[in-house]
Amino acid sequence: MDIRIGDELMMKKAHPCGGDRFAVLRVGMDFRIRCTKCSREVMLPRKKAEKNIKAVFRGGEKLSLAQLQGTAADGDPRS
Ligand SMILES: [Zn+2]
Helix, strand or coil, X not given: CCCCCCCEEEECCCCCXXXXXXXXXXXXXXXXXXXXXXXXXXXXXXXXXXXXXXEEEECCEEECHHHHCCCCCCCCCCC
């Protein structure tokens, strides 16, 4: 899945604070994301993060999951 730094993720499972939007700070084997509501940072494995994504916002535009898939193959060795 093509997730980039600066993207905003809407997650299926909300943060304990109730926020479901996260800013992407780092991508790679693990994603580092920051809850936009309480500003806490969370690190989680890429696979787990991708499964939890409901929608992605990039530059104010909502991207469909179909748009994000297919661009980068799973298990991409980059990073
Ligand atoms: Zn939070």
